[in-house]
Amino acid sequence: MFIRTPQDIGALLRESRKQAGLGQAELARRIGVSRQWVVEVERGKPRAEIGLVLRALNTLDNPLQTGMAPPSYGHVADTPAIDIDAIIDAARKPPQ
Amino acid sequence: MFIRTPQDIGALLRESRKQAGLGQAELARRIGVSRQWVVEVERGKPRAEIGLVLRALNTLDNPLQTGMAPPSYGHVADTPAIDIDAIIDAARKPPQ
DNA sequence: AAGCATTGTCAACGATCGACGACATAGCTA
DNA sequence: TAGCTATGTCGTCGATCGTTGACAATGCTT
Numbered sequence: 424m425f426i427r428t429p430q431d432i433g434a435l436l437r438e439s440r441k442q443a444g445l446g447q448a449e450l451a452r453r454i455g456v457s458r459q460w461v462v463e464v465e466r467g468k469p470r471a472e473i474g475l476v477l478r479a480l481n482t483l484d485n486p487l488q489t490g491m492a493p494p495s496y497g498h499v500a501d502t503p504a505i506d507i508d509a510i511i512d513a514a515r516k517p518p519q
Numbered sequence: 520m521f522i523r524t525p526q527d528i529g530a531l532l533r534e535s536r537k538q539a540g541l542g543q544a545e546l547a548r549r550i551g552v553s554r555q556w557v558v559e560v561e562r563g564k565p566r567a568e569i570g571l572v573l574r575a576l577n578t579l580d581n582p583l584q585t586g587m588a589p590p591s592y593g594h595v596a597d598t599p600a601i602d603i604d605a606i607i608d609a610a611r612k613p614p615q
Numbered sequence: 616a617a618g619c620a621t622t623g624t625c626a627a628c629g630a631t632c633g634a635c636g637a638c639a640t641a642g643c644t645a
Numbered sequence: 646t647a648g649c650t651a652t653g654t655c656g657t658c659g660a661t662c663g664t665t666g667a668c669a670a671t672g673c674t675t
Binding site: 424425426427428429431432435468469470471472473474476477481485486487488489490 | 520521522523524525527528531564565566567568569570572573577581582583584585586
């Protein structure tokens with residue numbers, strides 16, 4: 424799934440948070456930001472700080488990835504994290 | 520490759536830009552930001568705007584991805600793009 | 616109905632953003 | 646050497662950040 428817009432970031436954050444069973448307040452506490460911040464970013468705020476966004480996704484164990492080859496110190500072990508459970512869930516109960 | 524920190528963003532942006540054969544000024548023009556912005560983000564500025572960062576990566580045809588399964592309309596085909604060539608390259612000539 | 620948790624919204628406030636224009640350094644070529 | 650490009654740095658400015666604290670609107674449970 425590609426992340427191309429702040430709305431994508433917001434949707435991803437919200438999905439990840441719910442999947443983790445967290446409320447906005449609890450997530451904000453873990454990230455170290457205000458609850459207001461979580462509300463705004465989930466709404467797709469385009470001017471949110473990249474550092475806080477990355478910290479949020481790391482906190483939810485859902486870091487971003489790039490398809491680009493690593494610059495120089497490329498470890499093969501650094502493969503994309505495929506959430507097999509999520510894929511199975513999606514396949515088990517199809518949309519609608 | 521995982522993107523977990525603003526430094527990762529900076530390195531990714533710089534690599535992508537050079538791979539595209541662009542200078543900072545030309546990239547800035549295409550994104551619609553100042554050259555100063557490119558300099559700072561490539562250095563790992565943690566408070567850069569997420570919207571501009573995403574626009575920069577899209578401009579360089581290197582959008583971010585997530586390993587998460589799509590929220591509801593989950594196509595199995597939407598798996599992370601694994602660059603097999605890059606993996607082979609990395610394996611063929613290990614770091615150092 | 617009452618109590619509780621969750622979410623969305625608002626108005627301050629100091630801090631920092633990104634743009635602009637200018638200047639300096641380094642590398643390359645004529 | 647002179648000229649050009651690419652890159653890094655600086656100060657100034659209006660605009661916006663994220664925080665804090667408070668207040669509604671829901672939904673769930675008792």
